[in-house]
Amino acid sequence: MSDHIVSAFTEELERLSADILRMGGIVEEMIVDSCRAVLHNDLELAADVIERDPQVDRMEAEVERQIVSLIARRQPMAHDLRSVFAALKVSGELERIGDLSKNIGKRALNLDAAVFPAMRSGVARMAGPVSRQLHQVLNAYASGNAAEAKAVWETDDEIDQHYNALFREMLTYMIEDPRSISDGAHMLFMAKNLERIGDHCTNIAEFVFFQITGENLVQQDRPKL
Amino acid sequence: MDDTLGNGTTMEKGVLPDAPETSVRMSCRNINVFYGEKQAIYDVSLQIADRSVTALIGPSGCGKSTFLRCLNRMNDTIEGCRVEGEIMMEGKDINSPVIDPVLLRSRVGMVFQKPNPFPKSIYENIAYGPRIHGLAQGREDMDEIVEKSLRRAGLWEEVKDRLNLAGTSLSGGQQQRLCIARAIAVRPEVILMDEPCSALDPIATARIEELIDDLRKRYCIIIVTHSMQQAARVSQRTAFFHLGALVEVGDTDQIFTSPRDRRTEDYITGRFG
Numbered sequence: 001m002s003d004h005i006v007s008a009f010t011e012e013l014e015r016l017s018a019d020i021l022r023m024g025g026i027v028e029e030m031i032v033d034s035c036r037a038v039l040h041n042d043l044e045l046a047a048d049v050i051e052r053d054p055q056v057d058r059m060e061a062e063v064e065r066q067i068v069s070l071i072a073r074r075q076p077m078a079h080d081l082r083s084v085f086a087a088l089k090v091s092g093e094l095e096r097i098g099d100l101s102k103n104i105g106k107r108a109l110n111l112d113a114a115v116f117p118a119m120r121s122g123v124a125r126m127a128g129p130v131s132r133q134l135h136q137v138l139n140a141y142a143s144g145n146a147a148e149a150k151a152v153w154e155t156d157d158e159i160d161q162h163y164n165a166l167f168r169e170m171l172t173y174m175i176e177d178p179r180s181i182s183d184g185a186h187m188l189f190m191a192k193n194l195e196r197i198g199d200h201c202t203n204i205a206e207f208v209f210f211q212i213t214g215e216n217l218v219q220q221d222r223p224k225l
Numbered sequence: 226m227d228d229t230l231g232n233g234t235t236m237e238k239g240v241l242p243d244a245p246e247t248s249v250r251m252s253c254r255n256i257n258v259f260y261g262e263k264q265a266i267y268d269v270s271l272q273i274a275d276r277s278v279t280a281l282i283g284p285s286g287c288g289k290s291t292f293l294r295c296l297n298r299m300n301d302t303i304e305g306c307r308v309e310g311e312i313m314m315e316g317k318d319i320n321s322p323v324i325d326p327v328l329l330r331s332r333v334g335m336v337f338q339k340p341n342p343f344p345k346s347i348y349e350n351i352a353y354g355p356r357i358h359g360l361a362q363g364r365e366d367m368d369e370i371v372e373k374s375l376r377r378a379g380l381w382e383e384v385k386d387r388l389n390l391a392g393t394s395l396s397g398g399q400q401q402r403l404c405i406a407r408a409i410a411v412r413p414e415v416i417l418m419d420e421p422c423s424a425l426d427p428i429a430t431a432r433i434e435e436l437i438d439d440l441r442k443r444y445c446i447i448i449v450t451h452s453m454q455q456a457a458r459v460s461q462r463t464a465f466f467h468l469g470a471l472v473e474v475g476d477t478d479q480i481f482t483s484p485r486d487r488r489t490e491d492y493i494t495g496r497f498g
Binding site: 005009080081214 | 454457482484496
């Protein structure tokens with residue numbers, strides 16, 4: 001899209017989307033690292049993920065500040081208005097993803113070192129598709145690709161299926177050996193967190209799609225597997 | 226209140242039919258306007274809804290004011306200006322020879338960019354139109370029309386004790402509301418507004434916008450404005466003109482959040498070169 005007559009307006013919108021993408025990058029790493037910490041019982045990495053969360057919170061606050069100022073001074077319209085709206089909503093979703101990843105890190109610190117390796121790898125297996133969802137939707141945001149955003153939105157059911165499978169798997173371990181219940185409970189929450197992250201990615205996909213097209217995905221039918 | 230400002234008059238010479246209640250107040254088909262050799266409007270078709278505000282937006286010289294002036298034949302007064310096409314109101318083409326342009330302009334009133342009260346008292350500014358159109362039976366009747374019109378224009382409380390003062394002694398915003406009251410006094414159905422707030426400060430502008438929002442319950446209002454925010458605030462429908470053509474028309478919400486045409490998008494987001 002061509003530039004605004006007021007070039008500072010273009011720069012402000014570009015800065016906004018750059019900040020969203022930087023925030024998204026940090027959060028994406030938090031998902032991967034928190035699950036890697038679970039897989040390898042890497043307590044240092046888990047603590048590191050926890051420490052990154054306040055930075056994400058600060059970035060969200062900064063994005064909000066920019067947006068309030070931009071609305072007050074520029075009164076954005078049409079695509080600009082949708083961009084600002086999407087940035088506000090996406091930053092909120094990313095902040096939540098950061099919180100959920102931090103929570104996985106916290107739980108990683110509380111796991112028994114001798115927990116079944118299979119339980120650890122179950123959670124780690126789910127991290128791949130979830131972080132890929134986020135990666136893909138951020139790509140769609142960066143490139144303005146509505147089809148890619150819609151693709152993320154359509155595949156959320158796969159994450160849900162992962163979660164359901166993992167849930168049953170954990171129950172099996174806990175039934176086999178009641179001593180694993182404490183760890184199993186933590187693992188179930190981790191899996192639930194990852195499933196929630198998938199939902200947040202779906203929400204982001206909706207906002208990105210709206211920003212690009214001006215249309216609502218929510219009103220369309222999502223394929224159920 | 227409603228019966229006195231009802232549809233008692235008609236723009237057609239010597240006929241007094243009841244005005245039909247329709248949702249489309251004016252219907253324009255294939256309007257072309259020429260100033261001498263130069264074409265200013267290209268094949269514009271637009272339906273204008275009753276009891277709502279339609280905003281005409283677009284860059285300078287896009288033809289929005291020219292189009293507005295077609296709607297009460299103000300272009301008749303411009304030497305060398307020619308209007309083609311059909312503008313239907315109550316089943317009649319307003320450009321037809323049976324239509325009296327003076328009566329038409331009482332049915333389709335106009336408010337201009339700069340407030341232009343007559344150099345007479347506040348009272349006379351309002352009374353002049355009803356008097357020449359024979360709308361008042363006597364002094365009492367006229368007093369009532371003046372008060373009602375000033376009330377509707379939101380000016381009564383400010384001027385009721387000084388109706389004999391010159392209209393030009395009022396502030397700019399009050400003068401503009403006086404002009405709106407003057408337009409209302411002759412019982413119009415349509416009010417055309419050509420950048421009615423561009424000479425006013427933000428407070429006076431807000432008062433006019435509040436008034437427009439109130440008036441739309443009764444009248445069909447068409448407003449030309451350079452302020453996109455104003456169009457977004459006051460109108461229900463927005464039409465975007467560019468280079469003499471109607472590019473896009475739609476619900477105001479839709480035009481300002483998801484315009485369909487790239488030119489509309491570029492204009493309202495401030496991208497036009």
